[in-house]
Every structure is written in C-alpha cells, then in structure tokens.
Amino acid sequence: MNKPARSLPFIPVAAPSITEREGELAREAALTAWGPGHYAFNARFESMMAQYVGVNHAASLPHATSGLHLALAAAGIGPGDEVIGPDVTWIASMAPISYVGAKPVFVDILPDTWCIDPDAVEAAITPRTKAIIGVDLYGSMCDWQRLRAIADRFKIVLIEDSAEALGSIFDGKKAGSLGDMAVFSFHGSKTITTGEGGMIVTNDDDLFARIQKLRDHGRPPGDRFFQNDEVAFKYKMSSVQAALGVAQMERIETLIAYKRQLFGWYRDRLGYVDGIQLNAEPDLVSNSYWMVTAVPESSFGHDKFSLQAALRNHGIDSRPFFSRLTNLGAFKDHPQSVRPPLCKRSSDLAPTCGINLPSGYGLDENTVDRVCVSLKKILSTPALV
C-alpha cells in the first residue's frame, strides 16, 4: 500500500464558510434573544429563506429529518398508506415514512441526474399511495414537471427533499418551491450551515398552520395557557443557530457562486475524461453542486470504497455515493416494498462506483488540481482486490 502523502495538507471532503459575521450574530443571539425576543433571529432567518426560495411560509427546525416527519404528519399520512421515494438517497429522506407508520415504496433513480425516475413513480402508484418524496440529490434537480403532473393526476402530496439543493433552480423556480412542502438541511457539511438545523417551507396556508401546531406539542394557535389538544412533537431551532443562519443567508449568492465555480474547476479537469460521469445540469436546471460527484465506469476496476481508500493515501478525503437503501439492513424489520421489481437497474453504476470529491468552502483551483491529478492517477491503476 502507498504511504499517505504526509507533506501535503489533508483535503477535507466538506467544510463550512464561517466568518466574523457568524460569530458576531451568534454572540448577539446568545446575549439578547431571550424573553419576548426569544425567536427574533428565527423569524429573521425564516423570512430570509422564504424570500430567497420564493415561498410564503418557512419554519426553522432542529434538522431536515424533522421537516420530513412533519410534512408526512401534516399531510395526515399514517398506517395503511404508501409513500413513494428513491431507493438511492440518504436514509433521512425515507426513514420518516416509517416514523409515521406508513410503508416506504422504493423506486429507481435516473442514471444521469441520480434523482427519482418519474416512470418508476407512475408504475408504483396504488390506491394506497398518499405521497411522493422527490430528492434533489447532491444539488441535482428532479424532473419536477413530471412529478407535479403525476401528483396532481392522482391527487397525492408532493414533498421535496431539497436538503442538498439550496440555490439550485428548475425552470426558473428555486429548489424548495416545487413540492407542496419542502425541507432544507443546515448540517455542517451543507451549502449553508447552522451546525445542525433544518427548515420546512410551503405555500399552503393550511399545511403551514398544521405544521406549526404539530411542531409545538399540539398547542392550538396563540395558546398561552398550555391547552394542548393533541399529542405531537417539539421541533424547534435555537436562536443561536438561527443567528448563524441569518449570517449565512446574507452571503447566499456568494456561497452559491463559489459552489458553481468549484464545480467548474473540476469539470475543466475531469469533464473530458472518458468513462467519468459528473453531476448533470440538464436544460431548465441550474445546479448548486452541493457535492461534486464523480462516477467512474466499472471498467476502471474500482468501486467507491477502493477509490476512497486510494484517495485517502493521497491525503484526500471523499464520501461514497449513497447506497441503495434496499441493500441495507435498516428497513428489514419495517413494512416496505420495491416497485417495479428489482430488475430495472440501469442506474446501478452510481451507487456502486460513485464518490463525492472535496467540495468544501475555501478550496482553491490548485487544490482541485491536486485532487484531479490524484484521481486520474488512481484510476489508471486497477485496484488490488
């Protein structure tokens, strides 16, 4: 095994962009956001997000996972219902279906955008289907035109998991404005961060009222007397986190421009290499490239884990492409189904061979060059397996 390149600095796969401004606002929140001003930073952050995404309502949450849980609960989904979502995504996209006692129905993704296949969605609809979850994977956008048409035709709820896609655009509309409800994640690796954190957004007044009640232990609107009339959840974000979010949103255009520039540096070096697929940007889409992703053909002789190990020896961190959830043990004790049956797997390459390359803030073009030189060198030598 090669020795790690110790003389060169280690390149992390993700890193946030944190300035004095984040520190200043977090300090201000810690010192002032109490009593009547307890949620003042949350209100500012929510209004900045709603305005940026182009929706009427936004609620700040502990994480995107709670947002998906709330979306399903607000739509009244429960035992006996089915919810269709992609087989390849982070588990948080699909786990909340099990939280509400409904059945996740896993369908295939498209081989180019790595997002849910609308034909597979249509084929999976049954009288029990109550919702579709589309995931904007790594900043790519689902085919929201097709998904919207299917949801409207079958009168089912369309949920957008835009956890990874803040700043992406489909047909002039921002990620987060395409579902009936949508969620964002502000985990430390994401496009903007509050440490941990999330947001749910919607244009629907009734759904938003329901979300507000469900995330506050079932208190009726305006309740000041602790007269809860149902058992629900407590999903709120702290003011110090919200202050970080305000500081991040003040620079959102610069942050998205950086992500697109970073992808451009990778594309210049890897885009022409035969047999390596990068994130797609089809017509109608502007991709905010949360994570630069490379999928080498299997003919290179590497899978994602051997590639990661080899890159680590070059002092470069990476992440494996998400695995098929139906290949994991996680859902084995939960009701679930896969439709259509697991024969159509045109898109198996990405979950087998794909990796996310360093995509954090603060990387310069020389660093991207180092990553690409290493990757091409590794791919020119078959893995020792």
Ligand SMILES: Cc1ncc(COP(=O)(O)O)c(C=O)c1O
């Ligand atoms: C596609 C997707 N959905 C949902 C989530 C959940 O986000 P959180 O960690 O904020 O709950 C993530 C987070 O990594 C994600 O990548």
